[in-house]
Amino acid sequence: MAADPSPASTSLSFPRSTFAKLTPSPFLHAHLKQSPPIRPSGRTLTQFREPQITTGSLTYSHGSAVVRLGDTTVVCSVQGEILKASDIPSPPGESADNEDLLETLGLLVPNVELSTGCSSAHLPGNPPSTLAQSLSWRVRTLLYGSEVVNPEDLQIMFTAPKIDEENDAPVPEVKAYWTLYLDIMFISLDGNPFDAAWLAVMAALRTTTLPKASWDADSEAVVCSPALDDYSRLTLQATPVTATFAVFSTATSLKQRSEAESWVIADPDTSEEDVCREAVTVIADGSNEVLGIEKAGGRVVGKKSVQECVELTLGRWKEVNAMLP
The missing domain is CATH 3.30.230.70 (GHMP Kinase, N-terminal domain)
Structure with a gap:
């Protein structure tokens, strides 16, 4: 007895996601x-991806922002710490240019963290990758090169009281500086990490407020006011x-x-x-x-x-x- 004719063979096809993984270049082409x-x-x-920006999420920091570009999500935290002028090995002289102080003293310290499980290439516990170090360097270079932060906002001044009316008024002097540590952490990574990291930095700096700091001559220490009304917003000179x-x-x-x-x-x-x-x-x-x-x-x-x-x-x-x- 003759066998029944075989049914028409069905065409073999793959879903879009499989095609994209097997042959990514022809898929894009x-x-x-x-x-x-x-x-x-x-x-x-x-067409750019529309950013979603949320600020003030981290209450323990002086400024913070969460930025999302598509499936790339970055968190930036700005934390201020005080650097006493007496602790600087080679303090800048009175003739030093304020614009050079930030980089000379290293008052802006960005650090990019990718080992958070943000992608399969950046698993938790891994050492800093080349990409993370490159992003930190690029953010740092742009922060100093574009002169975003006003150096005067990071100076803590002190003017000694006038003792003798015949003498000239005391000249204000810098007793300490604010050092801003910018921790940039990727929650998820789907391309274009530099733009996302920089946007998070700018959003966090735009919302950064520092407490009123004054020099106590008796204890030779910096005293910060706990009153929220005494906090002042950081002045940005540019928004690159x-x-x-x-x-x-x-x-x-x-x-x-x-x-x-x-x-x-x-x-x-x-x-x-x-x-x-x-x-x-x-x-x-x-x-x-x-x-x-x-x-x-x-x-x-x-x-x-x-x-x-x-x-x-x-x-x-x-x-x-x-x-x-």
Whole structure:
């Protein structure tokens, strides 16, 4: 007896998530080559993730903020500690520039912590990764280079009482400084850690208040007032905003750059960062001034692409500044 004909074979297909894990680069390429280009997340090439900012969550610190960019979540805590001028081995002279005091004395100390289980690559208990150390250095460099914090806000002054009417009035002198420790902890990480960390830093500094500190000449110590009414808000001299862009290219060792396709992607997530070999970060402030441009890897981005990134960053500044406290 002849066997029954076999039923029509069904086509083999995979869900989107499986396709994205097995072949991440072709998966992203399949989305970008559409007209108009669309990313797997549904965002356009120039679309940033909308930040969600919450401040004042950590009551034990002098300032705090929680920032979320998509699935990237960062917590920043600002804690002030007092550094007595007498404890400085080589204190700055009277002619020292105030703008150089912050970096010379190390009054701003950021530290990025990724070993929190924020991703599979950063498990709890691991030593500080290269990425964490790089982020700490970049945040520190931008804090000092952009002169965000007013140095006078961190100085604790003392004026000796006038004893003799014939003598000149005593000159105020710096007896101590506030040192701000910025602990930046990632709760979850889904791409673009620098922009998220910097936004958390700015939001935390914007809400930082320090108690009124005065020098007690009798005990030769700094005394802080416990009254909340005596707390003063930190004065920020600038509000820089960073915007990171990744470059996806089909160029290979067998294909010339002139024959390859390339796209510049704003605010990349982890799946996009993993398949992009070039990145550009633009730093700008509210006066339409570009404070810096950082570029890593690749040779695809040219002057035209950089100019477009700058224009997008200036627009991004307006959006982010309106959300900051």
